[in-house]
Amino acid sequence: MPLLRSWLASANSPDTDFPLNALPYGLVSTGDGPRRCGVAIGDMILDATGAERAGLLRLADSPLLAEPSWNALMAAGPATWAALRTRLTALLAEGSAEQPAVERHLVPMAGARLHLPFKVAGYTDFYAGRHHAENVGTMFRGPENALPPNWLHMPIGYNGRASSVVVSGTPVRRPWGQLKPPGAEAPVFAPSRRFDIELELGAIVGTPSRMGRPVTVAEADAMIFGHVLLNDWSARDIQAWEYQPLGPFQAKATATTLSPWIVPAEALRPFRAPGQPREVPLLPYLDEPEPMALDLALEVELRPEGGTPTVISRTNARELAYSFPQQLAHHTTSGCPMETGDLLGSGTISGPTRDSRGSLLELSWGGKEPIPIEGGTRTFIEDGDTLTLRGHAQGDGYRIGFGDCTGQVVPALSDPYAR
């Protein structure tokens, strides 16, 4: 698909994350004003709440963008999502007769404040990256038990904690937790010393499913509203001590950071690609009617406080062995009902090479092999470090991105119980 040209010049730049082909959804405020639904276009944001109120967007009999979240639009379903994209495209396209009316609802992205764009119902984190599963399995359980026997047959996932999902830019405080230092007889309660990132892609469920009714991969595909970048902050020392036998809990509950923009699933459809080759045949309920992997270039940047940034990893979302529609279909096999606002994380996306690993745990091989950064080295995150995920689909002369998914790690509380 070629670049769709906008009358807004900044949207036609090959370097913007937000051409007319993208039209991602965010939640924006300026000054002390209220939060409004916004759509990114070039270096501007369309105040979609204001545009709906002014009659420029007519989506349903009652307003869908009046609340400060996209959940009402998400619940309205794919036909409404498509109608909104069609209308937004017409309003913003080169030659639109409505340019003057639309211009009144544009606010500059510079200086706008971005908020979490939807209310998270549930958060489920998968483990769909083969290299990540093998790397972590090797470190936690040894090479002979690296890949669990179920891994090639289904997308392994676990329920995460929805209440600590935050938007890009939110500082993340180093957590305390129960951990067992190497060689110690008993655990201690202390700040995590092995705090880490996980580079993930997220999918957001728009249309709910019924309790007791599993959905097919094709039905699951139609339920997905859009995608975000997702950093699943992880305290590796807490995780190693707590995760047997019921999985990660407090190690992953400190924060999960999302990119400020939800890229519509529709915008990424031209970038679908075959995923990883299958080593064993899948059960039919996981069959894809067409390739559903996403060709998205991804990177992780680490910047020490006051220092120079280093890109520490580059990989691609095609490294995932299970697509989001497969993950979502599996999620409903038990009859589990999915809700508008459910968030799925892909699991860490690592490539086959050392410089394409999506976590510091893997990059530094459990802390044993520090990686070089500008002005130093790193094993795990140090206080003051800012970690940024970026991702984009590369079109012909344009790109579709998510905006930075970033967070600075601030020091642990000196006494978490001081009042």
Added chain:
Amino acid sequence: MPLLRSWLASANSPDTDFPLNALPYGLVSTGDGPRRCGVAIGDMILDATGAERAGLLRLADSPLLAEPSWNALMAAGPATWAALRTRLTALLAEGSAEQPAVERHLVPMAGARLHLPFKVAGYTDFYAGRHHAENVGTMFRGPENALPPNWLHMPIGYNGRASSVVVSGTPVRRPWGQLKPPGAEAPVFAPSRRFDIELELGAIVGTPSRMGRPVTVAEADAMIFGHVLLNDWSARDIQAWEYQPLGPFQAKATATTLSPWIVPAEALRPFRAPGQPREVPLLPYLDEPEPMALDLALEVELRPEGGTPTVISRTNARELAYSFPQQLAHHTTSGCPMETGDLLGSGTISGPTRDSRGSLLELSWGGKEPIPIEGGTRTFIEDGDTLTLRGHAQGDGYRIGFGDCTGQVVPALSDPYAR
């Protein structure tokens, strides 16, 4: 504490679950009417929404019981909870001058329909029963690895699925899932053959906590609004195949059934008791300022379709090794924020003897030792079986209960993808 006598005779019976000492919270409707907040008393339900509207309950400047859920009252905090109990007790006590005004808001429990009384924010399931952890660990990993090394040091828990929490009486459909039959080379997609219950107690968070701020055990205690019985339906064959390395997922996502009544934490305060003896010292953040286990008699009944019920297990909530305030305090160690409506499950409550085990997995020792029931035997649940949990605190001449927590298992869909 002695029985508090009510002018409603049925509330003074030694056999009712709902004396004046209890005053549990539910959500009720009659006929085609709307759902209203209700308080159980003897064989009647006080329409608390109606009583508030009529001016009999003045809790805040604006109504707290107008929405069809208790969440607004829960969010108002412990002082408001105490004020409500004090006022309800005065209205319903023997000799109340307001008896005629209150009587207008009573509806008979017989024929009333009960709904899920609160909106579940997040659901976390713990694993705080020592005998259950040892029994299941022995069956899944062998006796030498039964109790994981972390178990004696912290309340192990995992995030569950909030969207499939249902109220007592809701039929539960046997799930399909991916499972690996014994001796098979590859997994199959089939209805679960080892569908099971878990006898648990639940705690409901009323007051939220702040992100990044762990709470003490005493603070956690004050955040807990009340308790429910909880049946964590579990597909053991799906669980055995999926749970490594990230914990249970679809095996526990079909349904979680709650008792219709939330018993206020305050009502159970006289029944606090020491818990299990400690085998290793706990880290100070888990210290209890006073004993916080609950002395609650619990039982499980199984009734085949059209058959006679059998009580298959009797145990006590004192078998839990970690109290709910300890579980909740641990839940916040990472800085994880807790929300109004968060539900904590205790984990299965099994006693030391065979007839006190809280799941069929344990009662039938993995299906190898069928247990006798009226007219037959059972290993796991058969289609048409109704499983009922009951529990009560025994006072001097009265008891405080939860009402039945019940669900009938209906056959799996013949084709889950037929449309």
